[in-house]
Every structure is written in structure tokens, then in C-alpha cells.
Amino acid sequence: MFRGAVGGTAVTALDRFLSRDAGSFRPSAIRAFAKLINDPNVISFAGGVPNPETFPADSIAEIAARVVRERRGVALQYGPTRGLPRLTEAIASICRGRGIECSAADILVTTGSQQALDLIAHAFLDPDDVVLVELPTYIGGTASFYARSARLIGVAQDDDGIVPESLDEAAARSHPKLVYTIPNFQNPSGRLMAQERRRQVLELAERHDFLVIEDDPYGELVYVEGADTTAMKSRDSSGRVLYLGSFSKVLAPGLRCGWIVAPPGMAAKLEIAKQAADLCSGMLDQSIVDEFIAAGELPGQIAKVRDFYRGKRGILIEALAEHFAGRATWTSADGGLFSFVTFPEGVDTGAKVEEAVKRGVAYIPGAPFFVDGSGANTMRLTFAKESDDNIREGVRRLASTFQF
Ligand SMILES: Cc1ncc(COP(=O)(O)O)c(C=O)c1O
Structure with missing residues (x-):
């Protein structure tokens, strides 16, 4: 038996039994990042999941x-x-x-x-x-x-x-x-x-x-x-x-x-x-x-979820405007859970993850979301997880990571 690594997946001699489709499987590049970020001192814009406080x-x-x-x-x-x-x-x-x-x-x-x-x-x-x-x-x-x-x-x-x-x-x-x-x-x-x-x-x-x-x-x-x-x-x-x-x-x-x-x-x-x-x-x-x-509970639940995220989204967008105006662009996140930030060409958000985590903030680099291999200068931020104060502080930490 031998072991190697292809696309982050262990390879064994038994692989000869795998289907053609199994040979095409791609592990989630962002789950790999999510695993890196378990430190409670790290403010996380990285997850992609709803906030449990919204669950009824x-x-x-x-x-x-x-x-x-x-x-x-x-x-x-x-x-x-x-x-x-x-x-x-x-x-x-x-x-x-x-x-x-x-x-x-x-x-x-x-x-x-x-x-x-x-x-x-x-x-x-x-x-x-x-x-x-x-x-x-x-x-x-x-x-x-x-x-x-x-x-x-x-x-x-x-x-x-x-x-x-x-x-x-x-x-x-x-x-x-x-x-x-x-x-x-x-x-x-x-x-x-x-x-x-x-x-x-x-x-x-x-x-x-x-x-x-x-x-x-x-x-x-x-x-x-x-x-x-x-x-x-x-x-x-x-x-x-x-x-x-x-x-x-x-x-x-x-x-x-x-x-x-x-x-x-x-x-x-x-x-x-x-x-x-x-x-x-x-x-x-x-x-x-x-x-x-x-029981008729869905409309009220949707209204509650909207209210919960609306304020957080506003704080993130405001903080981005305060710290990144003229240095990056970002989407307005008029709904959903994410804003997407684009830096000038040449900035590599993937190369900065480690430094960001050391500074106490995490995000998802954008490249894995682009099937053509572009997007190195982008990142995804979610406002779903953190408190209002943490969102403000997290963007401050991001700004100190991305100085150019
Ligand atoms: C665009 C999109 N489609 C589908 C899903 C999967 O959602 P679920 O399987 O929980 O309905 C997600 C989850 O984040 C998503 O963002």
C-alpha cells in the first residue's frame, strides 16, 4: 500500500477500484479553511452558515x-x-x-x-x-x-x-x-x-x-x-x-x-x-x-431572521466603507449572508490568511469560488456569526492585514 496526496485526498492502492466519477471528486477548499479557525480569539467572517440564534x-x-x-x-x-x-x-x-x-x-x-x-x-x-x-x-x-x-x-x-x-x-x-x-x-x-x-x-x-x-x-x-x-x-x-x-x-x-x-x-x-x-x-x-x-409561524420567523441580519449587514458595510474606501470594492449585500470584497490585481488573499488569523480575524479567500482559477484578489465575508462590536473590530483587523 502506498500513500500520496492528490487534491488534498489520500491516495491508496485501492483507488484502482474507484469509479471514473470518484476520480473527479473535489474536496471543499473552503471547509479546509473553516477547520483552521476554531480559536475563540479569532473574529470570523469565514463561515457560511446561519447564526444559531435565528433558529426557532x-x-x-x-x-x-x-x-x-x-x-x-x-x-x-x-x-x-x-x-x-x-x-x-x-x-x-x-x-x-x-x-x-x-x-x-x-x-x-x-x-x-x-x-x-x-x-x-x-x-x-x-x-x-x-x-x-x-x-x-x-x-x-x-x-x-x-x-x-x-x-x-x-x-x-x-x-x-x-x-x-x-x-x-x-x-x-x-x-x-x-x-x-x-x-x-x-x-x-x-x-x-x-x-x-x-x-x-x-x-x-x-x-x-x-x-x-x-x-x-x-x-x-x-x-x-x-x-x-x-x-x-x-x-x-x-x-x-x-x-x-x-x-x-x-x-x-x-x-x-x-x-x-x-x-x-x-x-x-x-x-x-x-x-x-x-x-x-x-x-x-x-x-x-x-x-x-x-401553525402559521413561517412569516414571523422570516421577519425575525431578516431583522437579525439586517443590522449586522449594515455594520459590516459601514466598517468596510470606513477602512477600505479607495483600496477595495465590495458588494452591498442587500440580502443573503455575504459581502464579496475585491482588491486590486496582484493582491493575493489566499497568501494572507495565516497573517490575518495571527491578527485575530478570518475570512474565506475568493479563488476557490472561481472555476477558471481567477479571483486571487477577492474574499468572502459573512456578517452572520459575529456580534456587532466584533464585526467592527474584525474589519479593523482586516484593514491592518491588507495594507498597501
Ligand atoms: C447557493 C447555495 N445553494 C445550496 C446550498 C445548500 O443548502 P441546503 O442543502 O442546506 O438547503 C447552500 C448552502 O449554503 C448555498 O449557499
Whole structure:
């Protein structure tokens, strides 16, 4: 037996048994960073997870106890692959509120929207198929596509979202099967795609004949007036858009409850892929979410989560303006959990992580979010985790790390 390291993964003689797809697996570059930062003296802008203070723990505890006691035949039993029927009705109603014409029959509940990405990759991608992704994009998305041996090509993004000329050019050159986009307060950039751009992306989908994955876990986390988060799926007249939603950011990611809205034929295929993956998503998780919604608690919870993050976001943006004006640019994070900072060319945020941690602040370097190897001069900051004072102090520490 020999040991080496390829892409951070141990290699053993047994690797000869691995599938072609397993050879394409990519470990998460940002999880590796997250592990470095366990020191309580380090102010962390690095995580990508919701703040536990936003979780409605008392309600969840009460509902969990009740459904386990009173509905064990549902909450502790296998359930339908499509999802708990009343929950799929509720999700369809949520989606209609986002402008999407759909019914419960169009919904597939998934084990987080991460599973939705994996199921779509499984059902639609052959090795070497092309997926176009935003520059930058969500690493869990790229992980799912790489895991099916797809080829990923980046498409430029500006403050209004995907740049149509870049998408047009890349699609003409590479004939993609899928385009993956996160139009609402994207992870990692925090950007909101303009409605006109969404229309143009759909037009290009028609012209170049590709499908669109619209991943929308952050659309409810809005902090400003007038942000138009209407889903692309609402204009999907030819059934090209697979829309993904999630309760992770408004309720709790440990509940692992997400969904896909898909055209009927596709939903049926994805259902079969899901049967192979896990038979059904956790019925206790689904029962809790279902009861929470049925009790009418979701709108109030969303309002609370928005209020919780709105102030923190404001403090981060203010502190960035105070310390980095003229030295960097950053996205306004009008929603979601992230602001994305861009330094001048030549600055390497990856090379500065260690120094930053020594100075007591952590961030995620931007390069892992760019499939084309660019982005060395960028970083992702989340305002989700730290207290208001720590956010101010953390940006001060960042400013002392990035002096030029
Ligand atoms: C853009 C995006 N998509 C999907 C996910 C996965 O979310 P979940 O599986 O918890 O629904 C995340 C999580 O951070 C995300 O940022």
C-alpha cells in the first residue's frame, strides 16, 4: 500500500477500484479553511452558515416532541419520495408567492437543496458534459457537477448578475447542457441579478438549448426596500428551469429540508434518482417543517431572521466603507449572508490568511469560488456569526492585514 496526496485526498492502492466519477471528486477548499479557525480569539467572517440564534429552537422542540408522540406512524416512518403531501402543498404555495406557477405535483422535497443539486447532476449529466457557472459560484454546486465528471466553464458576472454577452459566447463555444445560477443574493458574491438579466438568460437558454438551475436559498433574506427577487422560473414558458428552494436559511439547516420545482417529466426522473439516493427525505425533519408552517409561524420567523441580519449587514458595510474606501470594492449585500470584497490585481488573499488569523480575524479567500482559477484578489465575508462590536473590530483587523 502506498500513500500520496492528490487534491488534498489520500491516495491508496485501492483507488484502482474507484469509479471514473470518484476520480473527479473535489474536496471543499473552503471547509479546509473553516477547520483552521476554531480559536475563540479569532473574529470570523469565514463561515457560511446561519447564526444559531435565528433558529426557532423552542417551537421546533415543542413540535418535535408532539409529532414524535402523536404522529409516530408518519414522523418516524418511511414516507413518500416526493415528500410529505401537506408539505408539498405548502411549498407550492410558497413558490406561487415567488411568482412561480406550480402545484404540489411539481414539487420534490429534497434532503436540503444540496441534494437537489446532486440529483440534478445525476439525472442530467454525462461525463464531459458542460455546465456553465457564474464567476464566482457556490462550491457545493460545483462539487455536485464535478462529482459527475462534468466540465465546468465560468461565465462573467457584474453587479447586475450574469453578463449576457459572456453567457452567449460561452454557450456558443461549449454547448452546455446546464447553466447554474443563484440569482438572489448569491453565495459567495451577495449579488442580486437584475430582472432584465434574468430575462436575457432565459432567452439565451432558448437560443442555445440548455437547461437552467435556479438555486434560491437566500431570496427571503432581504434587507433593503425594492429588491426584486421574483424567480426566473416565473417566466419559464418552455419548462427549462429547475428551481431549488430551501428552509435552511430561514429555519435551520439541520432540518435538511429543501425542494425542487421541475417540469413534470423531469420531476418524475428526479424522483427515481432520489429513490436510489435515500428513498425519502427525513420524515421527522419534514414533519417539523410542515407543522411549523401549518401553525402559521413561517412569516414571523422570516421577519425575525431578516431583522437579525439586517443590522449586522449594515455594520459590516459601514466598517468596510470606513477602512477600505479607495483600496477595495465590495458588494452591498442587500440580502443573503455575504459581502464579496475585491482588491486590486496582484493582491493575493489566499497568501494572507495565516497573517490575518495571527491578527485575530478570518475570512474565506475568493479563488476557490472561481472555476477558471481567477479571483486571487477577492474574499468572502459573512456578517452572520459575529456580534456587532466584533464585526467592527474584525474589519479593523482586516484593514491592518491588507495594507498597501
Ligand atoms: C447557493 C447555495 N445553494 C445550496 C446550498 C445548500 O443548502 P441546503 O442543502 O442546506 O438547503 C447552500 C448552502 O449554503 C448555498 O449557499
